[in-house]
Amino acid sequence: MPELPEVETCCRGIAPHISQQLVSNIILRHSRLRWPVPDTIVEMIGQTIHTVSRRGKYLLLSADSGTAIFHLGMSGSLRIVSAETTLRKHDHIDIEFTNKTILRFHDPRRFGALLWTRSNPLQHPLLAKLGPEPLSKIFTGDYLFKLSRKRNTNIKQFIMDSQIVVGVGNIYANESLFHAGIRPTLAAGKISLARYELLVAAIKKVLTYAIKRGGTTLRDFVGGDGNPGYFSQELFVYGRAGDTCKRCKKILREIRLGQRTTVYCLGCQK
DNA sequence: CCCTGAACCTGACCGC
């Protein structure tokens, strides 16, 4: 699923097809997702989508009286389809528009979500406490350095905490730490400001590249199907445990941190 | 407040 670059790619892909379009119907084939889709979602029928935006890994479709909030979880995807498109297993939700296009949500594991809020979506409980966008100017080495003082957690879990910064998932956390030369197990509170500057630069570089990459893969409107914007060949550590480091040729090591697979190079990351 | 681990769910893959 989707990490931030994939969600951004999805957002850009579907926006031209549904912006300013009128919702004619919503079909819920399976509403038991991460949370049940609220009954109030039907309010969207008869309303126009004004903007399609992203906050962290949440997609926001703002309509007349409220906003639909999508999250793709681990295996979710959104596609623009037509009435003739064959239904696949796990195609749980259709949002139909008067121009005949359909926004179709597919999610085998059902860790995704669709919610509806009548107030400012940024004030929604799930979004209110999110940290800054990683590509914004307020996300700096200084910011991470200050927040990390007295934190004993390892640096990898620290940067994957969405209250610290949004959008750094497992793939990009591993990759960013490699590029910054930082060992994932280090206590966040013991890392210097200079190293946090390197880390922030790496995170921005990796995410920006992946978004650019996603944009090149993006064709018709599809927003990804659980695969990263990266081509696996371009990854330096994620999924490469036991293989040799592309930089120093040492064997990449794999450990578990916070229940997530972590891969790093003993030679390049100190 | 901080940290850890369980939980949510399906499918793919691997060894026997």
Next chain:
DNA sequence: TGCGGTCAGGTTCAGG
């Protein structure tokens, strides 16, 4: 071919 175990890109929540 089938069976059991393991793993997967995320996030919330309970409990210490």
